[in-house]
Amino acid sequence: MLNEVLEAFVELEIDETLGKDATLAFVRRVVKIGEEHDGNVGEILEGLERFGLCYLCLKASDVLRQGLCPPCAAETFGH
Numbered sequence: 001m002l003n004e005v006l007e008a009f010v011e012l013e014i015d016e017t018l019g020k021d022a023t024l025a026f027v028r029r030v031v032k033i034g035e036e037h038d039g040n041v042g043e044i045l046e047g048l049e050r051f052g053l054c055y056l057c058l059k060a061s062d063v064l065r066q067g068l069c070p071p072c073a074a075e076t077f078g079h
């Protein structure tokens with residue numbers, strides 16, 4: 001459900017109006033709400049790599065591999 005909320009956010013180009021910092025703050029907040037309700041962060045951020053937010057550490061990263069920043073990708077995929 002939250003994934004769809006974020007998709008709507010992107011579709012309506014609200015991220016472009018808000019700017020990067022406010023967008024990241026908003027997305028982190030949505031993820032936090034999801035976590036509090038036992039949501040899966042990977043699912044919430046699925047297909048939303050344009051936010052540049054790693055779904056494991058929730059740090060901003062210009063490069064994401066399958067939703068993960070380089071350090072988390074290296075740890076998860078082992079290379």
Ligand SMILES: [Zn+2]
Binds near residue numbers: 054056070071072
């Ligand atoms: Zn990470």
